[in-house]
Amino acid sequence: MNLLITGTSGLLGGRIAEYADSRGDTVFSGYLTHQPTFGLPLKLDITSPQSVSEAFRRARPDVVFHTAAITGVDRCEWERDLALQVNVEGTRNVAEAARDAGAYLVFLSSDYVFDGSKGLYKEDDARNPVNFLGKTKVLAEDAVRSSGARHLVARTSFVFGSREARAEANFALWALRKLKAHAPFRVVSDQFITPTYDRNLVMMLFEAAERRLEGTLHLAGATRLSKYDFAFSIAKFFGLDWEVMIPSSRGEIGWIAERPTDSSLDTSRARALLENKPMEIGESLRRLREEIPG
Ligand SMILES: NC(=O)c1ccc[n+]([C@@H]2O[C@H](COP(=O)([O-])OP(=O)(O)OC[C@H]3O[C@@H](n4cnc5c(N)ncnc54)[C@H](OP(=O)(O)O)[C@@H]3O)[C@@H](O)[C@H]2O)c1
Structure with missing residues (x-):
């Protein structure tokens, strides 16, 4: 092809x-x-x-x-x-x-x-x-x-994935870097995504x-959660201390553009149609951990 x-x-x-x-x-x-x-x-x-x-x-x-x-x-x-x-x-x-x-x-x-x-x-x-x-x-x-x-x-x-991207575009790598640095950092708790x-x-x-x-x-992940809970799951899967994360509102982050409160996607059509199903967050993070050992 x-x-x-x-x-x-x-x-x-x-x-x-x-x-x-x-x-x-x-x-x-x-x-x-x-x-x-x-x-x-x-x-x-x-x-x-x-x-x-x-x-x-x-x-x-x-x-x-x-x-x-x-x-x-x-x-x-x-x-x-x-x-x-x-x-x-x-x-x-x-x-x-x-x-x-x-x-x-x-x-x-x-x-x-x-x-x-x-x-x-x-x-x-x-x-x-x-x-x-x-x-x-x-x-x-x-x-x-x-x-x-x-x-x-x-x-x-x-x-998200293990591939380096523009700063902060790949939230998982961004969160991992912050968690490994072990310095307190803010994560939004009032925005929901898949x-x-x-x-x-x-x-x-x-x-x-x-x-x-x-x-x-x-075509998205099968699990809806807040950005904070996503980062929390990352910390747990990688055995890192989640207590350095400070749950924060979108207002506290000081973004310029408004972010939708809950833009999570319903993937049931993809689940019904495709052999390759939208993945749950646990499975996704398990695979990510295999890609980024240590
Ligand atoms: N990442 C996400 O979380 C997410 C979520 C929802 C939807 N999407 C959509 O998925 C798509 C891919 O996202 P991504 O995160 O992979 O994007 P990305 O990492 O920001 O990459 C954007 C790409 O666009 C290229 N580009 C910019 N201006 C261009 C132009 N005038 N002509 C040709 N190429 C140009 C850049 O090329 P150079 O680097 O060579 O300049 C770069 O390869 C986007 O349409 C995005 O809206 C992404």
């Missing part, structure tokens, strides 16, 4: 490329500034229609995993033009190129399309983002749906892509 992955230098795109490489797929690894480790590196600026069509000409993909985005929640708030250009117009460029090439597109969207007033959101629940990142994802989902490309909108939530182990997400994404599933699917 010929694959084109955007955002391969990122947390998730890198994992997708690593797995695709190990399967023997032909992997074109799109990146903007940081050359990725897996697959055939392909410099690609998704905001440029020329750059996108050149990438499609070279890769001739059967399947496109579109993960590239401006993902910093606060960054999207203060760099709104850039967030619109990359997350919305960039996604439109990729979707239209996929349509023209007859490629199947998997677009990575986010739990932040929801306002967080309810939690355990189903695929068809009303979207109502509370921050600009979420707004760009709503517009990007709409651009994919109206592009005419054969597609899946895969919404995920709070991805943490998603990256390798589990990759397996679900590949199965969905191989079966060419279409529409919208929530």
